[in-house]
Amino acid sequence: MPNPEKLAQLRDERIIGAAPPGARDEAAAADAVRDMFTSIAPRYDLLNHVLSMNVDHVWWNRTARVFDEVLHRPSAQVLDLCCGTGDMTFALYRRLTTPMSAKAALIGDPGESAPTQIFGADFSHAMLVRAEQKSAGRNIRWVEADALNLPFATGQFQLVTSAFGFRNLANYDRGLAEIHRVLAPGGEVGILDFGEPKGIIGKVYRLYFRRVLPAIGTMISGVSGPYAYLPASVLRFPPPEEMLERMRAAGFRDVSWTPYTFGIAGLYRGEK
Numbered sequence: 181m182p183n184p185e186k187l188a189q190l191r192d193e194r195i196i197g198a199a200p201p202g203a204r205d206e207a208a209a210a211d212a213v214r215d216m217f218t219s220i221a222p223r224y225d226l227l228n229h230v231l232s233m234n235v236d237h238v239w240w241n242r243t244a245r246v247f248d249e250v251l252h253r254p255s256a257q258v259l260d261l262c263c264g265t266g267d268m269t270f271a272l273y274r275r276l277t278t279p280m281s282a283k284a285a286l287i288g289d290p291g292e293s294a295p296t297q298i299f300g301a302d303f304s305h306a307m308l309v310r311a312e313q314k315s316a317g318r319n320i321r322w323v324e325a326d327a328l329n330l331p332f333a334t335g336q337f338q339l340v341t342s343a344f345g346f347r348n349l350a351n352y353d354r355g356l357a358e359i360h361r362v363l364a365p366g367g368e369v370g371i372l373d374f375g376e377p378k379g380i381i382g383k384v385y386r387l388y389f390r391r392v393l394p395a396i397g398t399m400i401s402g403v404s405g406p407y408a409y410l411p412a413s414v415l416r417f418p419p420p421e422e423m424l425e426r427m428r429a430a431g432f433r434d435v436s437w438t439p440y441t442f443g444i445a446g447l448y449r450g451e452k
Contacts, residue, residue, distance in 0.1 A: 197351040206350040216406040221306035240271040256296040262345020263300035266311030343372040356430035363452040377443035
């Protein structure tokens, strides 16, 4: 029989969400995360590619391919949450077979069938400005929004993705609940985020991630806080088995985790 005192202790120790240094509550944590990403927005893309040795492109594209079936449905609605400067959003867009041009979308050209509509949402205005600058006429809607309180209708989307942003939410369970709310029945979620690889690879990775990456990130960006926070946020993030349990508790079924590149990153999937 389970020990009630032990269960209570486990509940008390359950990590709620991201906790940047000095943040005393969820609101302060969210503000701190927004400030950090705003401070590194000008060099965010360069740093991502340098620090990941361009493997991030492989991860985004692999994740987008997983959801080809959804992306090819006529009139599907897709949300890339915590989109940052839009790289995951663009990977999704590239998988569309017949994306509608921005001009046709603007004038409502009846000659083109209703396309899959992709939204990119983030609560950092500076990140969205960079994303829009990179859009180059693509028909993507950028929305400044809090992932814990989304301005979208219940059941609006057939797919919600989040790449390396979910880990920064101030409340993981509320984030999952909000994703579940905006998904239509049968809709899918894909959360791509960092993990903790095992064995020799894990030891080398942890040395790089905790020592080398923060030093390079700080040198290039000129800002120390975000790249000291990054390794700590990965250590704090729930392991795969716990994330899958949280997803089930939020109402998702057929949940799974697929490791990428020896488990350095991985994709969580589920269906509403």
